[in-house]
Amino acid sequence: MTMINGFTAEDAARLSETERALIERRARVLGPAYRLFYEHPLHLVKGEGVWLYDADGKRYLDAYNNVASIGHCHPKVVEALYEQAKVLNTHTRYLHEGILDYAEKLLATFPPELDQVMFTCTGSEANDLALRIARQYTGGTGLIVTQLAYHGVTDQIAAASPSLGAGVPVGDFVRTVRAPDAYRLGAENVAQIFADDVRAAIADLRRCGIKPAALLLDGIFASDGVLSDPAGFLQQAVAVAREEGLLYIADEVQSGFGRTGSHMWGYQRHGVQPDIVTMGKPMGNGQPIAGAVFRGEVLDAFGRTARYFNTFGGNPVSCAAANAVLDVIQGEGLMANCAAVGEYFKAGLQGLAERYPLIGDVRGAGLFVGVELVTDRASKAPATEATARVVNGMRERGVLISSAGPAANILKIRPQLIFQREHADLFVQTLEAVLKSLN
Amino acid sequence: MTMINGFTAEDAARLSETERALIERRARVLGPAYRLFYEHPLHLVKGEGVWLYDADGKRYLDAYNNVASIGHCHPKVVEALYEQAKVLNTHTRYLHEGILDYAEKLLATFPPELDQVMFTCTGSEANDLALRIARQYTGGTGLIVTQLAYHGVTDQIAAASPSLGAGVPVGDFVRTVRAPDAYRLGAENVAQIFADDVRAAIADLRRCGIKPAALLLDGIFASDGVLSDPAGFLQQAVAVAREEGLLYIADEVQSGFGRTGSHMWGYQRHGVQPDIVTMGKPMGNGQPIAGAVFRGEVLDAFGRTARYFNTFGGNPVSCAAANAVLDVIQGEGLMANCAAVGEYFKAGLQGLAERYPLIGDVRGAGLFVGVELVTDRASKAPATEATARVVNGMRERGVLISSAGPAANILKIRPQLIFQREHADLFVQTLEAVLKSLN
Incomplete structure (x- = not known):
């Protein structure tokens, strides 16, 4: 495919x-x-800060890769990795301070009821584990996700990731709901429609004899097309889920670790309280570490009847890298940078929208930005083909992004948290040059 | 639990x-x-070669951890990790030589029909992916594993890992068969019994309306109690699986990368040909990297209809570490060492068995060794309590091992591939001191 x-x-x-x-x-x-x-x-050979370099020495502004979130090859992470790798790398069945220091620092970024963390190596594993635990806790198996969600690639999580395409069937335990798309559903309607859809999905699962376990939502609906606003639109749907006995799992693999600028975790913009939060990608700035944070009560039965051991999960080297990442985010004010530069960047893009009718919508939070391209602003007809030309045109001109959404007409833009105004300017100028070249 | x-x-x-x-x-x-x-x-703070050190500076001979398989903190791996981490760490959607150099080197250790590899971060993910692909290829869902198998912790693979205990129910798509235990079933019977059990399990799946997809077997049946001999005992069972249209997945997470001494992959001792081989633990000597190797034909339909992206899987840093590991194994003759020291070590243990009737059986291949403890050699009654005392007594005396098997009465011994005769001597002397202290 x-x-x-x-x-x-x-x-x-x-x-x-x-x-x-x-x-x-x-x-x-x-x-x-x-x-x-x-x-x-792209044939890449080097990365440094916001830049990637290809084999010919050409430099690219990386406005896409949300793993090296504090900058490619950040020296503090590289040194932390190296220093620990020289000394000891074992696993969680021995006592080690590294995992505890990191766990405590990480949990301090959450409200007190989210008080326990388990470590995996990938976001897929984190979501898979969250599902296992939600199933055990609720006694249900059903899962509700959005129409074009992406949550990972294990057997069960791939079955709950419709964005993988028709070749990967959605599981019989899954129901999909329309993503909360304010641009198309209307900002004033989106919360209610989303809650109604979740309620209907719960009813449909029950009608099919499937007890629902959880509502699993990406904190910024990245693959659905970067759906950020109006902040708060999750409240009604989460209330419905709670009322019906489902757990709410916040998938923060993409929206976590400060990317939305105003909050450490994307779901926090909506003023909701998850039962489980999963995370991954930027956690180790490239080192494979991921995890899930729980309300202790949710973990209790699982921990009493089962055990969990992930050989590499929470190892001292990965924890050292993750610890350095969190130190840099918090110590170097990267969230404030992300919020400020994000606003500046969005204003620049909105300026372009005033001059280029192809741009139907500019949205996002912090440095997670979506730009929806349409052939006609009134009908909002997706400009799928133009979007592909823009993405490839940007690449040719040295700026890396990709696209998302059901019609692949939304520019998916995720620069590093260290993005500066000069980089935002370069991005906007390059995009304008590409938009001009389309005619 | x-x-x-x-x-x-x-x-x-x-x-x-x-x-x-x-x-x-x-x-x-x-x-x-x-x-x-x-x-x-144990509260560990340092690792070096075959040694681990606790916070009080006490040294332990590590005869258990099969991840740091070429020695704790091996400088060639640490330097490879560091050098690549300084330069670039991205993912498989850009071109990079590192993954290809490693993939080619890794595939060269397999017969030519096993010609494609996919990278994950954990053995759990590798087994989960193998199952997904086997299901798509066969159109079946059923899986056959041994009675006390351990294959990982994703939802589907945990359901196929009965060693996780009663708190983790075996999946309805899973049938378990008795492990090929020559000590209890008889060396002359084990191949036939195992094949008959596999045939019966296939029939039972079909009787329940479940089309079988695969036979999934640990190359040395580690959690079942380290079942190594007689070499060749898998042939009949694999032939039955093939004849019935199942794929045979060799789980080499524990028995791979030279540990059995005579072969790079544990299944090769049995002269069988898997359709898929999964691997993990020692692959990066602690760096989270794992993978699955396929007969190309098996991957074909999956690759045409689905796509697979594992964010950290096959990243340049993990590939650099894995590349260094394979170089060390091959370049420093570690398999030959493993075979020679393994024989010497087993002879030492057999010497003990002559003097201590508690030792019912000494078995294993290379440096994967099992020592079964029994209260009575005639009845082979498991010496469960004595085994726990031996494992803990060894730890107190500075040697690390654990135990396995349905009655937890088999010492599970997996020293690094760099184990020398002097370490084997120290192990045997320590074990003798512990055995003496039991009376």
């Missing part, structure tokens, strides 16, 4: 000999399930 | 103030699902 912003064989003509050879090696040894970004894939 | 060789609150009396405080912090922030090894848990 194809993928939004994926390389396809039809694009092979523009490749260099070296790139063609690398792509052939990939197909031979990695098989058919791997994908590359862009019509002209 | 309790765990084999797990710390329980009853053991709290022997703890120091510091240890008690650490354990309290763990309970508070990590919750109830985490476990510690030993009656007296």
Whole structure:
């Protein structure tokens, strides 16, 4: 199957000999399930701060990769990794201060009722574990997610990730609801519609003899198209879930660790209280660490009847990296930067929207930004083809982004938290040049 | 629930103030699902080669941890990690040589029909992905595993890991078969019994309307009690699975990367051909990297209809670490060492068996060794309580092992591949001292 912003064989003509050879090696040894970004894939050799460099020495402003969130190859993370890797790397069945120091620091970013954390290596594992625990706690199996959600790739979580496409069937235990899309449903309606949809999905699960376990929501609905506002729109749906005995799992793999600027966790913008929060990607700035935070009560029965051991989860090296990341976010004021530069950046994009009718909507929180492209502002018809041209045009001009949404017409923009005004300016100028070139 | 060789609150009396405080912090922030090894848990601060050091500076011969398989904090791995972490850490949607160099080197350790590899971060993810792909390929869902198998902790794989205990129900898609235990079933019978059990399990799945997808087997049946011989005992069962249209998935998370001495992969001792091989633990000597190797044909349909992206899976840093591990294993003759020292070590243990009737059986391959303790050699009654005393006695005397098997009466011994004769001698002397102290 194809993928939004994926390389396809039809694009092979523009490749260099070296790139063609690398792509052939990939197909031979990695098989058919791997994908590359862009019509002209990137061959990267170096990363530093907000910049990535290709094999020809060309520099790209990275406004997409939300893993190296405090900057590529951040020296404090690299040194923390190195210093711990030289001394000890074991697992959680021995006592070690590193995991406890980090766990306490991480939990301090949550309200007191979210008081226990378990570590995994990937966001997929975190969501899978959250689902296991929600099932045990509620005695149900059913799960509610949005129509184009992405939560990960384990068997059960892939079945709850409709954005993986028709080739990955949605599980019989899953019901999907329309994403809370204020641009299309109306800002004034979105909370009510979302709550009504959740209520209907719960009823449908019950009608099919499936007891619902949880409502699982991405804190900023990234794959649904970056749906951020109006802040608070989750409250009614979460209240419905709670009332009906479901747990609310906040998937903060994408929206967590300060990216939304105003809050450490994306769900907090909506003034709701999750039972479980999952996290991953930027947690170790590239080191594979992820986890889930729980209300203690939710974990209690699982912990009494089961045990959980993730060989690499919470190891001293990964915890050292994660600890450094949190120190940098908190110690260097990156959330404040993210909020301020995010506002400045969005204003720049809104300025473009005044001049380019292709831009139907600019939205987002902090440095998680969506720009929806439409062929007609009145009908809001998705400008799918133009979006692909913009994403690839930006890449050619040295700025990395991708797209999202049911019609792949929303620019998905996620610069590092260290993004500065000069980078926002460069982004806006480049986007304008690309928009001009479309005509 | 309790765990084999797990710390329980009853053991709290022997703890120091510091240890008690650490354990309290763990309970508070990590919750109830985490476990510690030993009656007296270890508080580790340093690792080097075959040695681990606790906070009091006491040294332990590590004959248990099969992750740091080429030695704790191996400088070549640490430097590879550091050098790559300084330069670039991204993901598989950009072109990068590191993953390809490693993939090619790794695939070269397999017969040519196993020609494609996919990377994950954990063995759990590798087994989960193998199951997803086996299901898509066969159109079935059923899975056959051994009675006390452990394959991982995702929702689906935990349901196929009966060793997790009664609190984690075996899935309705799973059938368990008796492990191929030559000591109890007889070396001459074990292959036939195992094949018959697999055939019966397939029939039972079908009788329940469940189409079987795969036979999933640990290459050395670690949690079932380290079942290694006679080499070849898998052939009939694998033939039955193949004949009935199931895939055979070799779980090499524990038995892979040279640990069995004679072969790079544990299943190879049995002269069988898997459709999928999963791997993990020692792959990055502690860096979270794992993966699955496939016959290309098995991957084909999955890759055409689905895509797979594991954010941290196959990243340049993890690949650099894994590449260094494979270089060390191959370049420093660690398999030959493992085979030679393994034989020497087993001979030493067999020497003890001649003098201590508690030892019912010494088995294993390379440096994966099982020592079964029985209260009576004729009846083979499991010496469960004595085994716990031996494991804890060894720990007190500075040697780390654990136990396994349905009655927790089998010493599970997995020293690093760099184990030398002097370490084997120290192990055997220590075990003898502990055995003497039992009376």
